[in-house]
Amino acid sequence: MSKDINITSRREFMAAGIGVAAMATTIGFNRVAQAQEAANPLTVIVSFKIKAGKEAEAMALLQELTSAVKANEPGALAYVAHRDAADPMKVTFFEIYKDQAALEGHRNDPALQAALPKFGDLFEQGAEVVNLNRVAGFTRES
Numbered sequence: 001m002s003k004d005i006n007i008t009s010r011r012e013f014m015a016a017g018i019g020v021a022a023m024a025t026t027i028g029f030n031r032v033a034q035a036q037e038a039a040n041p042l043t044v045i046v047s048f049k050i051k052a053g054k055e056a057e058a059m060a061l062l063q064e065l066t067s068a069v070k071a072n073e074p075g076a077l078a079y080v081a082h083r084d085a086a087d088p089m090k091v092t093f094f095e096i097y098k099d100q101a102a103l104e105g106h107r108n109d110p111a112l113q114a115a116l117p118k119f120g121d122l123f124e125q126g127a128e129v130v131n132l133n134r135v136a137g138f139t140r141e142s
Contacts, residue, residue, distance in 0.1 A: 041077060042103050043132040047092040049124040055089075058122040061115060062091065068111030075102025078139060091123075096139065 050058045062081045069079045075098040084090035097103040106112060 040099070041134060042097045042100065043134060044095040044097070044103070045092060045130040045132065046095070046127055047090060048119075048127040049087075050089045050091060051122060051124055052089070054122045058091070061118055061122060065111060065115045069106065069109065072111060073102065073106055073109060075099065076106055077102075079106075 066079055066081055069076050073079075076095065077098055078094060078096040080094045082092045082094065084092060095106075097106065
């Protein structure tokens with residue numbers, strides 16, 4: 001009788017273990033896929049200078065553009081415009097995209113396409129663009 005109880009217990013244990021293993025594997029695979037996707041975001045840093053006398057218009061355009069990106073581009077994980085503390089005429093964008101498709105989506109976004117012609121009036125030519133590959137770090141909600 002004790003043998004039957006052990007076999008039943010083992011079977012139940014094995015069945016439960018297989019179920020847990022299957023669930024853990026599924027969760028694990030999802031987490032691995034998410035981690036791989038999030039582990040390779042694309043970072044872009046773009047710097048350019050505001051033309052003299054165009055500061056207010058430039059800031060308004062940047063506010064409009066960043067709001068549109070936030071509302072319309074879920075693959076843009078960060079899109080932050082900064083003014084250089086040492087040179088307030090210099091603007092630097094810090095951008096993080098989920099993947100290449102999100103970056104391409106940004107480049108083709110109607111809000112950006114509408115803003116680009118205005119850049120010539122507000123900003124000097126010769127933007128500096130730096131593409132970065134993340135090797136370590138994290139992002140947090142501010």
